[in-house]
Each structure stands twice: as structure tokens, then as C-alpha cells.
Amino acid sequence: MSAASAPLVxxxxxxKSYGGVHALADVSFAIERASVxxxxxxxxxxxxxxxxxLTGVVHPDAGEVLVEGAAQRIADPQAAHRLGIVAMxxxxxxxxxxxxxxxxxAGRHPRTRVGAVDWRRMRSSxxxxxxxxxxxxxxxxxVRGLGVADRQLLEIxxxxxxxxxxxxxxxxxxxxxxxxxxxxxxTVRQLRGRGVAIVFISHRLNEVTAIADSVTVLRDGRHVATxxxxxxxxxxxxxxxVGRSLDALFPKEEAEIGEVVLRAEGLTRRGVFSxxxxxxxxxxxxxxxxxxGAGRSEVARAIFGIDRLDAGxxxxxxxxxxxxxxxxxxRRGLAYLPEDRLQQGLVQTMPIATNLSMAVLxxxxxxGVLRPRREQALARRFMEELRIKATSPAQPxxxxxxxxxxxxxxxxxxxxxxxxxxxxxxxxxxxxxxKADVHRTISRLAAAGLSILLVSSELLEVLGMSDRVLVxxxxxxxxxxxxxEASEERIVQAAAGVEGAAx
Amino acid sequence: xxxxxxxxxxxxxxxxxxxxxxxxxxxxxxxxFSVQATNFATVDNWxxxxxxxxxxVTVAVGETMVVxxxxxxxxxxxxxxxxxxxxxxxxAHHHGVPIPAIALLAVAVGAACGVGNGLLVTVGxxxxxxxxxxxxxxxxGVLFEVTHGENVLASQLPQGFLxxxxxxxxxxxxxxxxxxxVAIVGAVLLRWAPWARDLYVIGSNPDAARLAGVRVGxxxxxxxxxxxALAGLGGFMFAAxxxxxxxxxxxxxxxxxxxxxxxxxxxxxxxxGSVLGATLGALLVATINNGFTLLRISxxxxxxxxxxxxxxxxxxxxxxxxxLQQALRRRRRxxxxxxxxxxxx
Numbered sequence: 123m124s125a126a127s128a129p130l131v132x133x134x135x136x137x138k139s140y141g142g143v144h145a146l147a148d149v150s151f152a153i154e155r156a157s158v159x160x161x162x163x164x165x166x167x168x169x170x171x172x173x174x175x176l177t178g179v180v181h182p183d184a185g186e187v188l189v190e191g192a193a194q195r196i197a198d199p200q201a202a203h204r205l206g207i208v209a210m211x212x213x214x215x216x217x218x219x220x221x222x223x224x225x226x227x228a229g230r231h232p233r234t235r236v237g238a239v240d241w242r243r244m245r246s247s248x249x250x251x252x253x254x255x256x257x258x259x260x261x262x263x264x265v266r267g268l269g270v271a272d273r274q275l276l277e278i279x280x281x282x283x284x285x286x287x288x289x290x291x292x293x294x295x296x297x298x299x300x301x302x303x304x305x306x307x308x309t310v311r312q313l314r315g316r317g318v319a320i321v322f323i324s325h326r327l328n329e330v331t332a333i334a335d336s337v338t339v340l341r342d343g344r345h346v347a348t349x350x351x352x353x354x355x356x357x358x359x360x361x362x363x364v365g366r367s368l369d370a371l372f373p374k375e376e377a378e379i380g381e382v383v384l385r386a387e388g389l390t391r392r393g394v395f396s397x398x399x400x401x402x403x404x405x406x407x408x409x410x411x412x413x414x415g416a417g418r419s420e421v422a423r424a425i426f427g428i429d430r431l432d433a434g435x436x437x438x439x440x441x442x443x444x445x446x447x448x449x450x451x452x453r454r455g456l457a458y459l460p461e462d463r464l465q466q467g468l469v470q471t472m473p474i475a476t477n478l479s480m481a482v483l484x485x486x487x488x489x490g491v492l493r494p495r496r497e498q499a500l501a502r503r504f505m506e507e508l509r510i511k512a513t514s515p516a517q518p519x520x521x522x523x524x525x526x527x528x529x530x531x532x533x534x535x536x537x538x539x540x541x542x543x544x545x546x547x548x549x550x551x552x553x554x555x556x557k558a559d560v561h562r563t564i565s566r567l568a569a570a571g572l573s574i575l576l577v578s579s580e581l582l583e584v585l586g587m588s589d590r591v592l593v594x595x596x597x598x599x600x601x602x603x604x605x606x607e608a609s610e611e612r613i614v615q616a617a618a619g620v621e622g623a624a625x
Numbered sequence: 626x627x628x629x630x631x632x633x634x635x636x637x638x639x640x641x642x643x644x645x646x647x648x649x650x651x652x653x654x655x656x657x658f659s660v661q662a663t664n665f666a667t668v669d670n671w672x673x674x675x676x677x678x679x680x681x682v683t684v685a686v687g688e689t690m691v692v693x694x695x696x697x698x699x700x701x702x703x704x705x706x707x708x709x710x711x712x713x714x715x716x717a718h719h720h721g722v723p724i725p726a727i728a729l730l731a732v733a734v735g736a737a738c739g740v741g742n743g744l745l746v747t748v749g750x751x752x753x754x755x756x757x758x759x760x761x762x763x764x765x766g767v768l769f770e771v772t773h774g775e776n777v778l779a780s781q782l783p784q785g786f787l788x789x790x791x792x793x794x795x796x797x798x799x800x801x802x803x804x805x806x807v808a809i810v811g812a813v814l815l816r817w818a819p820w821a822r823d824l825y826v827i828g829s830n831p832d833a834a835r836l837a838g839v840r841v842g843x844x845x846x847x848x849x850x851x852x853x854a855l856a857g858l859g860g861f862m863f864a865a866x867x868x869x870x871x872x873x874x875x876x877x878x879x880x881x882x883x884x885x886x887x888x889x890x891x892x893x894x895x896x897x898g899s900v901l902g903a904t905l906g907a908l909l910v911a912t913i914n915n916g917f918t919l920l921r922i923s924x925x926x927x928x929x930x931x932x933x934x935x936x937x938x939x940x941x942x943x944x945x946x947x948x949l950q951q952a953l954r955r956r957r958r959x960x961x962x963x964x965x966x967x968x969x970x
Contacts, residue, residue, distance in 0.1 A: 199835075199836060199838055200838045203838060211836065215830065215832065215833035215836055215837075216830065216833065217825075217829035217830045217833060217834075217896070218829060218830070218896070219825065219895075219896035219897045220825060220826065220827040220829055220896075221894075224822070224825075224826075228823075228826045228833075228837045228839065229823065229826060229834065229837040229838045230837075230838065231822055237818075237819070238817035238818065238819075239816075239817050239818070258960065259957075260647055264949075265880060265947065265954065266946075266950050267949075267950060267952075267953020267954055267957060268953075268957065269954060269957060269958075272957065355664055373686065392940055393955055393958075393959070394955075394958075415958055496635035515631060554790045570752070581768070
């Protein structure tokens with residue numbers, strides 16, 4: 123086969139196992155030039171392993187990678203760089219102490235003739251890159267001041283700056299608002315026009331069908347299908363991924379809605395949100411929708427006592443509650459799952475059981491001594507209920523896939539048996555199957571009498587799960603829609619401040 | 626709508642404010658001592674301070690590089706002692722050796738010690754604070770072994786070497802000129818040398834640095850080697866200044882160096898800091914040392930005061946960083962809301 127007709131990258135019978143567990147088994151497919159190739163599959167399906175092989179972070183046990191028809195040994199990330207293979211990682215890997223420009227060129231500063239760092243060239247080429255991307259921060263902006271969405275855009279700029287031939291985007295849209303996603307897609311198409319191949323990994327299947335030319339589905343480390351995107355619908359992709367249909371995704375159980383449990387009035391935090399009032403009832407799921415930056419998480423954090431409120435009052439079951447500290451909130455039965463819960467909610471090196479028992483240690487330690495058997499039993503109960511894929515409660519959290527880690531954090535808070543649960547993007551970055559598990563759990567909790575405030579950027583999730591939807595825009599509550607009246611259009615209209623929105 | 630240029634000023638303004646803060650503290654200390662201690666504000670005393678500070682600055686430049694990578698080098702006190710002894714002992718037995726060759730010898734021995742630290746940290750994967758705590762003892766032990774408990778006395782040394790520290794070309798002691806040179810070279814490297822910029826990259830996010838293809842091990846190794854080499858130069862300066870060197874020479878010097886670096890605003894968690902800051906920090910420490918001695922205030926108050934200064938500096942840094950992040954984020958959010966508004970209307 124001549125180099126010209128060979129695909130840009132071809133994978134042949136790649137296999138990789140970790141300690142006897144197959145992460146990848148016999149996977150073969152090809153990635154063409156100037157195309158967007160979506161890679162989908164549940165967490166643990168083998169996507170990350172595949173990316174790591176392509177970027178030289180891990181080495182396959184068997185099989186080979188061909189670049190333009192020639193077999194290549196990708197020994198390390200630098201070798202991948204030389205082949206033009208660049209990955210944008212799921213968690214932005216930025217350098218907070220440095221400027222945007224130096225972040226882009228970290229480790230490969232442009233040099234002047236005498237070998238010094240060429241700051242001027244660095245700034246101007248980053249400025250050009252940022253203009254192309256249409257972002258509104260400059261090369262001299264300190265990265266410490268950028269939020270998650272901006273950092274993601276920075277990652278894209280970083281990848282673009284390397285003249286990549288194959289750009290791997292692992293969940294690039296997870297933290298982006300719809301507007302930003304559109305901008306990213308425009309950039310992706312522009313890159314494709316220049317002949318770059320893009321491997322696009324996303325759990326948002328509507329994005330996959332919108333941007334991809336071809337789709338490869340992995341399941342349990344095996345290759346299920348590679349097909350042109352035009353031949354696949356979202357529902358078909360889901361079926362290939364899990365063998366379940368879309369209807370199973372939002373299994374909302376009927377819950378009896380009772381008395382008001384949480385009441386917030388006039389909540390204000392200067393410059394962030396103002397005059398936010400709402401009620402939450404027993405057994406009710408209230409969705410809090412809006413674009414990234416509308417102030418949803420900030421409201422949740424303030425109620426939980428992480429950020430200070432400048433004004434406003436909160437009642438829990440009719441009694442005044444002053445949000446001062448997370449501890450105080452927990453004592454009143456209020457639990458909050460933060461957005462970057464893998465960072466804030468887990469001790470990665472410790473076993474599942476230890477992580478799970480953290481919030482309920484007093485109950486497991488009668489007389490001040492830990493009863494390991496109770497701890498194990500607790501862990502097993504939640505592993506079963508939430509279908510956490512692990513060999514035993516003693517397995518360290520670090521060795522679990524992202525989705526399963528997510529479930530461990532959720533279990534940890536549930537173990538404390540709160541009566542009010544604030545979930546901040548509970549399925550952010552989670553695969554379809556895990557999502558359904560999480561949704562099922564949320565729904566069951568509500569049916570059992572818990573009150574749930576669901577902060578989510580995913581409209582389908584908000585619509586599918588909520589009894590009532592609150593919409594925020596620019597720090598204000600702009601709409602309240604009962605389940606029957608809530609629709610994708612109405613939420614987006616309200617969130618964007620477009621005419622026709624319920625005010 | 627673009628706010629380029631404004632942001633850069635924020636970052637540098639904050640850094641300058643930080644340096645200005647130490648500067649004010651330094652000025653206040655100088656003023657206080659000038660009023661309180663009659664013999665403080667004299668040319669002789671200031672030359673004394675300059676010579677003291679020269680050693681701290683020289684070693685602190687290397688320490689800064691190590692701390693930038695999220696590591697620390699505690700062994701510098703012993704390296705100073707070891708190289709000071711080697712310098713003066715060699716001269717005591719071989720009067721004819723040219724003095725620059727002695728300096729080179731000290732630097733080479735120091736660099737070797739630094740490489741030892743670097744190997745323990747990069748290859749041995751021992752946390753730097755433990756590895757260099759160990760070598761602080763090891764290098765001191767080596768010094769005890771080579772001295773056999775004997776001192777080198779000033780009378781054994783050639784006159785040319787004894788004169789070195791006393792010379793004051795253009796009013797500044799020669800050792801201070803050396804330190805100034807080291808500081809300038811260090812500052813230039815940290816701004817313009819690609820390998821030195823990598824030190825900031827590594828300290829800011831070690832994992833991401835690795836993913837970005839930065840040779841983390843090599844760079845950390847280099848930082849330790851430079852720190853060792855400059856501690857070696859510090860040892861040479863120590864020998865020139867005190868002439869008489871024994872097995873406890875430079876003991877506790879690592880405390881002065883780390884204090885200077887920390888007070889100077891070099892972040893102990895890596896990623897930010899400058900030679901200018903470390904130099905100002907060293908000046909402050911040396912001035913306090915000098916003034917307290919002149920005022921005959923007890924050693925207790927001196928070290929108590931230095932310890933307090935560290936706490937204040939680190940607290941101020943943490944608050945600064947937090948406020949900066951909040952301010953920047955708030956501004957970004959306001960910008961985004963404004964952009965959103967103009968896009969929707």
C-alpha cells in the first residue's frame with residue numbers, strides 16, 4: 123500500500139490488559155485524513171486506553187499502530203508529537219502560575235537566534251491563535267484567572283499550536299456552554315478543512331452526530347462498529363454502546379410531593395447572583411438550568427455554606443438556617459455534591475470502603491473503634507445499589523474508571539442519609555450507562571422522600587428528571603416552569619433572555 | 626472589548642507590589658536600626674551587611690531555582706561548610722594555587738553535592754525535603770571526617786586570599802560584587818533561558834509538564850546542581866570572609882537561605898517567584914541579623930523575629946493569591962456577561 127492511499131492512522135489488532143483485565147482486545151479501525159472520527163463507548167469501554175496508546179503514554183501488549191501505512195512504535199508523548207499526534211486531555215492540564223502564552227508554549231518555548239526565549243514571537247503567535255479561535259482573553263492573561271471553560275479553550279489553542287495531523291479531543295465540550303460548543307465546532311471544521319484528522323470523544327451524542335464524519339463504538343474493550351455518521355442515529359449509537367434503548371435513560375419514578383423542606387428568599391452574593399428565591403419540597407426534584415456562568419453552582423455553594431451570602435435568608439423545615447460552613451449544613455441534613463467531585467470528594471489512594479465511610483464514621487465506630495465489617499457492609503450495599511464496577515470494597519478509588527468514581531462520591535454523601543441533596547452536574551463527564559444508573563438512583567431517592575436540587579447544563583437531564591425547572595440568567599432567577607410546561611425551547615429562551623420567555 | 630494588556634499589568638503589578646512590600650519592610654528596618662543603634666548607619670557596618678548578604682544571595686539564587694520546581698534544598702548549609710573548608714585547606718597547603726582556581730574547585734565540589742541531591746530526588750524518588758535533610762547530615766559528616774577536628778587558621782592562608790573580602794572596588798565589597806553578578810545572571814536566565822522557564826512550568830503543574838514533553842527529571846537535576854554549585858561559591862566566599870574555617874562552618878546557613886527565599890515571595894509550592902524577591906528577602910534577613918547584634922538583643926528575639934517574618938510573608942502571599950484569583954475571575958465573569966448581553970440584544 124502506498125503512503126498516499128493509506129489512511130492517516132490505522133490500528134491493527136491492538137490489545138492491552140491491566141492485571142488480567144482486558145482494557146482493549148483486538149481493536150482494529152482506521153482514521154482518515156481530513157475527517158472527524160468520533161470515538162464513543164461507556165466509561166471503561168477502552169477509549170482512554172486507546173488514546174493513551176496513540177499518545178505513547180502506555181504501550182500495547184499486542185497489535186500495531188500504522189501512520190501513513192508505516193508501523194510505528196510510539197514510545198513516549200514526544201514520539202507521538204513527532205508523528206503529529208496530539209491529545210487534548212479531559213481535565214485541563216494548565217499551568218495556573220503562568221500566562222496564557224507561556225501555557226501554550228510550555229516545554230517548547232520559541233527561541234531567538236541566541237537561544238533565549240522569544241517572548242515577542244510567542245505572544246504574537248498566541249494572539250493570532252486566540253483570534254482564530256475567537257476567544258476574548260489575550261496571550262498575557264494569567265491563567266489563574268480563567269474558569270474551566272476558558273481553560274478548555276486554552277487547551278485547544280495549545281493543541282492547535284503544534285501543527286497536529288491527528289488531534290485527539292477527549293471530552294472537549296464537557297464544560298462548555300452551547301455558544302462555546304458552536305465556536306469549538308467551527309474551529310474543528312476549519313481544522314478538518316486544512317486536512318487535520320480529529321478523534322472526537324464525547325458523551326453528548328447529539329454533538330457526535332452533529333460533528334462526526336465517522337463513528338467508532340467500543341464496548342468492554344472490544345470494537346463494536348465503525349460506520350459513517352450519516353448512517354447512524356443517536357438511538358442506534360446508544361444501542362451499540364450499551365444494548366439498551368434511549369427510553370431507559372430517564373427512568374423518573376413518581377414521587378409523592380410533600381411539604382416545603384427548603385425555602386430560600388432573596389439570596390444575594392454581590393457580583394455573582396442576586397435576589398434568588400425558591401422553595402424545595404419533600405420528594406421533589408427541582409432542576410436549576412441556565413448557561414455556564416449564570417450563577418447556578420454559586421447559589422448551591424452559598425446555601426451549603428462554602429461561599430458567603432451578602433443577603434437573603436434560608437429556612438430548612440420552617441426553621442431558620444444560617445449557611446456558615448459545610449459542617450453546619452450537613453448537620454441540618456443538607457448535602458452538596460460539588461462539580462469537580464473527583465478532586466473535592468475523594469481520597470484517590472484509599473479504598474472504596476474508606477472513602478464511603480468518611481461522612482458517617484461516628485455510626486461505624488461505636489465506642490470509638492471502627493467496625494470494619496460494618497464499613498464493608500456499607501460499601502457492598504452501595505456498590506450493589508449503584509452498580510459500582512469493582513472487585514472488592516478494598517480496591518483503591520484511583521483504579522476505578524471515572525464513572526465509577528462518580529458513583530463512589532455519590533454513595534459517600536448518601537451514606538450520611540441527608541434529607542436535602544444538592545447535585546451539581548451529577549453526570550458531567552459520565553458515560554451513557556452510568557448516567558442511567560445515576561438518574562435511576564436520583565429518582566429513587568426522591569421517591570423515598572429526599573428533596574433534590576439538580577444543577578445541570580444538560581437540558582435533557584433537567585427535563586427528564588425535574589418536577590419543576592428553575593432557570594437562571596446572569597445571576598437572576600428568570601423562569602420557573604412546572605414539569606408539564608417545561609420544554610427545551612422554553613428553557614433555552616429563558617436562559618438566553620430571548621423573547622417569549624416566561625419571566 | 627478585548628482587554629489585552631490590562632491583564633498583564635495585573636500580574637506584574639501584583640508581583641511588583643509583593644517586592645515593594647519587602648522593600649518597605651526593609652526600609653522600615655533600616656530606619657529603625659539607624660535611629661536605635663548608633664553604629665548601624667556607618668559605611669563600615671553597611672559594608673559588613675553587604676558582605677553577609679552576598680553569601681545569602683548567592684546561595685539563595687540557586688535555592689530559588691530549586692523551590693520554583695516545587696522542591697527544596699536543605700543541604701546548602703553543609704555544602705557551604707564543606708566547600709569553605711576545602712577552599713581554605715587547599716590554599717593553606719598550596720599557597721601558589723591561583724584564587725580563581727580555588728573558586729572553581731569549590732563550585733565543582735558544590736555541584737557534585739547538588740548532583741547527589743538531584744539523583745536522590747529524581748532517580749531515587751525521595752521527597753526533596755527528606756533527601757536534602759539526609760544530605761545535610763551526610764555532607765556535614767563528610768566535613769567532620771575530612772577535617773579530623775582540625776581548623777584552618779587565617780595565619781595559614783596566603784595574603785592575597787585574606788585581602789579578597791576586604792577589598793571594596795567602587796565602594797562595594799568584592800563579595801557583594803560577586804553576588805550581584807550571580808543575581809543578575811540568575812534573573813536573566815530565569816526570564817530568558819528556555820530550560821529555566823521550564824522550572825516555572827514544572828513547579829506550576831508537574832504532571833502537565835510531563836505531558837507537555839518537558840524533561841522534568843533533567844530540569845530538576847539541573848536546578849539541584851545549580852543550587853549545589855552556588856552553595857559551593859558561597860562556601861568559597863565564606864572562606865574568604867572568615868578565613869578561619871572549622872567543621873561547624875556554615876551550620877544553620879540553610880535557615881537564612883530558605884528564610885530569604887520564602888520572605889522574598891518565592892512560592893514554596895513552586896511555579897512563582899523571582900531572584901529580585903529572594904535578594905530583597907536576603908537583604909531583610911541580613912539587616913535584621915546585623916541590627917539585632919548591634920543592639921545586643923538576645924538571640925532568642927532575633928530568631929523569634931525571623932520566624933514571625935516567615936509566617937507573615939507566607940500568609941500575605943496566600944491571601945494575595947486568593948484575592949488575585951477572585952478579582953480576575955470576577956472580572957472575567959463580568960466580561961462574559963457583557964459579551965452575552967451584546968450578543969443577545
